[in-house]
Amino acid sequence: MQTIQIYNSLTNKKEALIPIKEGYIGMYVCGPTVYSNVHMGNVRSFMSFDMIYRYFLHLGYKVRYVRNITDAGHLTDDDAEDKISTKARLEKLEPMEIVQKYTIDFHQILQEFNFLPPSIEPTATGHIMEQIKAIETIIDHGLAYEINGSVYFDVLKYNETENYGILSKRKIEDTIENTRILEGQSDKKNAQDFALWKKAEPEHIQRWDSPWGTGFPGWHLECTVMSTKYLGKEFDIHGGGMDLKFPHHECEIAQAQACNHINPVKYWMHGNMLTLNGKKMSKSTGNNILPRELLSGENDNITKAYTPSVVRFFMMQAHYRSVLDFSNDAILAAEKGYNRLMESLKLLKQLKSGPNSTFKVSDWKQKCYDAMNDDFNTPILIAHLFEAAKFINLIQDEKEFLNSEDLTDFKATIHLFINDVLGLDNKSKIDHNSNKLDGVVEMLIQLRKEARDDGNWALSDQIRNDLSELGIHLKDGKDGTSFSIK
RNA sequence: GGCGUCGUGGCCGAGUGGCUAGGCUGGGCUCUGCAAAAGCUCCUACAGCGGUUCGAAUCCGCUCGACGCCUCCA
Incomplete structure (x- = not known):
């Protein structure tokens, strides 16, 4: 142990x-x-x-x-003034x-x-x-x-x-x-x-x-x-x-x-305390932000809504014994980092093993444990997870490789720390129409490919831009076009 | 007033005697029809002043500043 x-x-x-x-x-x-x-x-x-x-x-x-x-x-x-009055029980x-x-x-x-x-x-x-x-x-x-x-x-x-x-x-x-x-x-x-x-x-x-x-x-x-x-x-x-x-x-x-x-x-x-505007959050002074406000975006201190996982990630990026100051800029930065991490994690599932391993999963894994064992240093753990994200992307690009045994271990370890330990929940919302949506996007990608093959950049870009406005981002890679839905 | 914690690059945030995290932002490059994404790369900091040490962001002292507790508080 x-x-x-x-x-x-x-x-x-x-x-x-x-x-x-x-x-x-x-x-x-x-x-x-x-x-x-x-x-x-x-x-x-x-x-x-x-x-x-x-x-x-x-x-x-x-x-x-x-x-x-x-x-x-x-x-x-x-x-209290009314204490002797004959107020009805239900009114009190x-x-x-x-x-x-x-x-x-x-x-x-x-x-x-x-x-x-x-x-x-x-x-x-x-x-x-x-x-x-x-x-x-x-x-x-x-x-x-x-x-x-x-x-x-x-x-x-x-x-x-x-x-x-x-x-x-x-x-x-x-x-x-x-x-x-x-x-x-x-x-x-x-x-x-x-x-x-x-x-x-x-x-x-x-x-x-x-x-x-x-x-x-x-x-x-x-x-x-x-x-x-x-x-x-x-x-x-x-x-x-x-x-x-x-x-x-x-x-x-x-x-x-x-x-x-x-x-x-x-x-x-x-x-340690979570501060807002440099001061401790407190019920009595009103210097606070409520969880629901954060999730709905309805608070003057923030410009948009944040998901629970982003908030959790934001908190976990600081050590529990340090004062953490809450600000829109800080959580916005955390959100971007979190999204990048999650994007790479999506690739993890489809990652293919190679003939040999070009980096030592066991060393990396031990570093994650070392971070946690040192008074639950989640910021260090997260730094290692970003390192893993980089490797995921490099493996995807076939610039780094893991054999199947290491890859299995790598996947399990990432899942363990992200989901089980940090409690980050990257499950996508269950949507019965998501398969249909995926099909439609794939179809548009195919149509766009035809336009691109014809050199019809105007149509190609229009499809990409229109989808982007809907929150569907296309990425042209060597092996064709992939997409992500935000 | 008393006690305590802390002051890290444009921002957030680790580290805590030598090897100088990570994220965000900004610049450059690669890839690409152009983008995006991804990768590479640059911007190398530790409040100030003294001291200890071969060597300090890290230890000691002082100064300044911030915060917390001393009253309900996570």
Whole structure:
């Protein structure tokens, strides 16, 4: 099996991936908060982990991939003023109605972008009992306290024996200094303590009964509880966006340690941000672009629509740990490159083997693996795929050759990395009329050939130009004319 | 203010002590009736200033700039 070097945010260096149980990988990724549409920034993050998941599967690991849906807490009623009014039930916004709407939307988007579904997709609201139990455990262990219907994690006490800041590399003194000012009238003993359970104020429309009264769980708790439940007290990989590192992931470590006395995660992975106009995409600031807008072209930041595969390709051309700036020019360039790659891939099917091989497929193949094994370096992988595209074209022109064994391997490897690992979907749309269309184009090519043989360039060019306007491009080669439909 | 990441050719984006990816764009050539496509080729960069080193885009220091986190966030 290949050895993967994986960048661990906990140690800030690349380490060899050695699963806790050989052959198995437990991976938890923080999912979306389903109170609004996911934007492209969210999609990028999930896509990085989709690629990683795909690669693990390809290597033959048995992976349990857990990605949660955050559907509890945080939600307040805009109409708080009306809370006592006798509004009819149906007129009020039902929290689960919102959750349902955006969960469906989220799934549809991911499907459009050819995501593999995770093994388990648990929801926070489905694990309220477990969260309450976890809080009780933490209280029992003396690391949380209840005040006024809320329960807080005692960060200072925890820090006496453990290291709060182990992941984010923050010193607790700095945390104290910088939070004190912000939190004036809180119930908390210390400003840096975080909520495990929040008392529900009247405007909170999601609420559950608990030993501490009516309320809702703190945001950080769900991930601790669900990862532990499905992956165990100690598991291999925890992923998420860079922006979750602090406080969310730091708190997760603290909670898990407080519950189970064990460092829960072996490898922490953080995907970097997708920026728009040089700034992080964000729901709150409105600086974002929605997946559907990208697919329909309806956004002021873009001049045209893009296919899901082009978008995916664009994302994969950057390393998951680098900031990627989204712009029309950048994705337009990616689209051109992608199309070129796909054109050469179409030739791949019809490629004929030669008597011998003029380049070493095995070397090239290993370079592809090396790229992926080096912390999932998809940009390098893609560079190698472009190299392959060049070879495909040269083989087609009979300037390079592969024997049948190498050719089979070459085809399989390209298919593997393009489709299985990168998740690029080059299937052409199933069109029952495509055969008829092909026939018509072939007929026109034949007519044009006759015109060309007669030296009737005017007619010949007219056929070519008219077809071109319809998106059908003719290419005159040595062995006759071929065409591609865009 | 604190902590952290980063600054690569016209653009996007890898690399991270010597062998200097890839894509897009632009120029040239081959092929071609002309195109297109394809191939070949040219434009050789690492914010600035110091330092370490035989050698630095890569390590160290400083300066400038950008971004992220510190509040819900992928």
